[in-house]
Structure formats: structure tokens, C-alpha cells
Ligand SMILES: NC(=O)c1ccc[n+]([C@@H]2O[C@H](COP(=O)([O-])OP(=O)(O)OC[C@H]3O[C@@H](n4cnc5c(N)ncnc54)[C@H](O)[C@@H]3O)[C@@H](O)[C@H]2O)c1
């Protein structure tokens with residue numbers, strides 16, 4: 001028997017019942033749902049991660065759609081319950097949807113939404129921040145100051161790495177990986193090596209054009225190379241940032257062997273998903289190689305860390321905040337709500353999930369479409385002509 005969960009209700013007489021498993025930033029997403037005759041129920045339960053049982057209680061007997069979070073396990077049990085309650089749509093408030101069993105959603109005809117694009121630059125900025133913080137040992141130095149240990153300038157105090165002229169390696173050069181690469185190349189004049197299953201022509205053109213600009217100004221040009229294997233990136237790069245999706249092919253992509261292949265004083269950044277790195281192997285590697293540094297936003301068994309990680313001075317660790325800018329989080333809430341609303345209203349699916357800006361302009365009504373439905377093809381949903 002499912003336990004009751006605390007909720008807050010907006011527009012109690014709305015025709016369609018939409019549940020959000022968490023309060024989300026901003027109010028635009030709530031207003032957009034209310035304007036289209038939705039009753040919005042927001043779970044205000046104090047505990048951070050809701051269980052399947054909690055979510056079953058939220059779905060109840062009648063539910064048209066759910067906005068959920070990456071911490072939840074959306075599989076057979078929840079999709080069958082949502083379908084029984086008359087629900088046709090679920091959206092993660094996240095671009096990554098490795099917590100969702102899309103095959104189960106397909107089986108019950110439930111559309112699955114995600115929130116691409118609006119978090120690209122914000123997430124890349126955190127990856128860039130971690131890269132800088134690791135290269136210049138900012139967190140260690142900050143702790144040193146606060147501990148009252150600074151007693152004067154010294155030639156060897158917190159000496160780190162200069163990024164200019166070094167090589168940045170990107171694994172997974174999709175939206176976020178490419179944005180990060182551009183920041184590091186343009187901001188710090190780093191050379192680029194990347195590995196992805198697909199060629200990133202726009203990124204290559206960007207680096208080529210920037211290299212020509214630098215050359216025309218009498219500076220050393222930046223260069224790029226698409227590696228034919230991930231190992232090439234690991235061996236050659238000074239800073240390596242991970243941005244692939246998490247799936248069977250990327251689970252423990254970075255493991256004991258791949259860590260060994262990297263330079264002894266390399267910097268490794270992960271703002272993708274924790275299980276992309278074998279975290280226990282990483283702890284051993286950090287312990288054995290004090291010059292190796294890591295910046296982590298995500299962890300293998302969130303919210304936990306593998307034993308020993310928190311003690312490592314050469315690790316910077318932050319709690320999955322890469323997309324946490326106000327504009328982005330409000331935008332994610334809006335996209336997630338519009339994914340669900342679009343399916344409830346029978347709207348088509350937006351034709352290009354890489355171009356979601358029209359949904360984010362607060363001064364105009366959003367297009368009558370679901371911004372990003374990942375199983376649109378499998379469910380044979382119509383695509384917007386816009
Ligand atoms: N830390 C955070 O808060 C945060 C924020 C946003 C996104 N993310 C994560 O980042 C991921 C990427 O987001 P995106 O919008 O850039 O997605 P995207 O689909 O644009 O990019 C992912 C890239 O990974 C590549 N890829 C897939 N398998 C690969 C493999 N085996 N080797 C190398 N490359 C591979 C794909 O070809 C694609 O180019 C999301 O799936 C999510 O898990 C995390």
C-alpha cells in the first residue's frame with residue numbers, strides 16, 4: 001500500500017492533473033500549465049530522493065502526466081502505473097535520462113521528455129571552472145588561507161599548471177562537450193583533441209577559424225584533431241573532460257587501465273554521469289599519483305562517494321551542480337512542463353531539440369509543441385513543421 005505524500009496544489013479545478021515530483025525553480029512552468037487548464041500538484045515531501053512507492057502514491061488513480069527528476073527510477077512499475085492512471089507523458093527535468101527505461105515507456109505508450117540545450121553553456125561553464133580550479137589548485141589554496149596557514153609569499157606555494165598552449169581532450173563532443181571545448185580553446189588558447197562516435201564539424205570549423213585569427217595576429221595558432229580512439233585522447237591531453245551520455249558503452253569508460261594511460265600530472269573532469277568513471281580505481285590512482293588532479297560534479301553511487309575520495313587533496317568535488325544557474329534551472333522546468341503539456345494537448349513534437357530557444361522567451365507564448373521527446377520515433381508521434 002503506497003504511503004501518502006505531501007503535496008501543494010495549484011489550480012484545483014483544472015481538467016488535466018499534472019504532478020511534479022519536486023518543487024522546481026521559477027513560476028513560469030506552473031503558469032504555463034495552469035493557462036492550459038492543468039491542475040498542478042507539486043510534491044513537497046522533505047526527503048530528497050523519492051522511492052518508487054512514493055511516486056506511485058503521487059500518481060494515484062488519475063494522472064495525465066508527471067514531471068520527474070534524474071534521481072528517480074522510472075521503469076516498468078511507474079510507467080505501467082502512469083498508464084493505468086490515464087497518463088500519456090513523463091518528462092525528466094534533465095537532459096540525461098539514464099534513469100528512465102525508455103523501452104518500458106514505449107510499451108505503455110508514454111512519451112518521455114528531456115531538457116536539452118538550455119543547460120549546455122551552464123554545464124560547460126562548470127566543467128571549465130573545475131578545470132581552472134584543478135589547474136591552479138584553488139580549493140586547496142582557499143582551505144590553506146582559511147586555516148590561517150598563510151605566512152607570506154613563497155616561490156613554491158601552490159604552484160599549478162598553465163593551460164595556455166596545452167592540450168584539452170574532450171570525450172563526447174556533443175552539445176556540452178563542444179561548448180566546453182570552445183571555452184577552453186578560445187579562453188585559454190589550448191589545442192584540442194576530441195573523441196566522439198560522430199564528427200563534430202562545427203567544432204572543428206570553430207577551432208580552425210580561431211587558429212587563423214590568432215595566426216593573422218602574430219600569435220601561435222590553436223589546432224584540433226579528431227582522435228580515432230579514446231586512448232589517443234587519454235595519452236595526449238593535459239586536461240580531459242568527459243561529456244558522453246551514460247549507457248552500456250560508456251559505463252566505466254575511464255577505469256584502472258585508462259587512468260594509467262593518462263599523463264601523471266593530467267587533470268580529469270567529469271560533469272557527465274558518475275558511472276562513466278570507475279570511482280574506486282580513481283581513488284587509488286589519486287592516492288598513487290599526487291600530481292594527478294580531478295574535478296568531479298557527479299559520482300558513481302550518488303549521493304555517496306567511494307571510500308577515500310573525500311580525503312584526497314587532489315580532488316575537487318561538488319554536488320551535481322553543473323546545470324545550477326537560475327536561468328538554466330528555470331528553463332529546464334519550463335521545457336519539462338511543456339514536454340508533458342504538449343503530449344496532453346496532442347501537440348506535435350518540436351522538430352529540432354537542439355534549438356529550443358523559442359520555448360524559453362518569457363515575453364512570448366511558447367510554440368504549440370513538445371520541445372524534446374526522446375521516444376517520439378518509437379511512438380510515431382507527429383513532428384512540428386515549425
Ligand atoms: N552534471 C550535470 O549536471 C549535467 C548537466 C547536463 C548534462 N549532463 C550529462 O551530460 C550528458 C551529455 O549531454 P549533451 O547535452 O552534451 O548530450 P549530447 O547528446 O549532445 O552529447 C553526448 C555525446 O556523447 C557522444 N557519445 C556517446 N557514446 C559515446 C562513446 N562511447 N564515446 C564517445 N562519445 C560518445 C555522442 O555521440 C554525443 O555527441 C547528458 O547525457 C547528461 O548525462 C550532466
Ligand SMILES: O=C(O)[C@H](O)CO
Pocket residue numbers: 070093094095096097119322323
Ligand atoms: O542531465 C542533466 O540535465 C543533469 O545531470 C542535471 O542538469
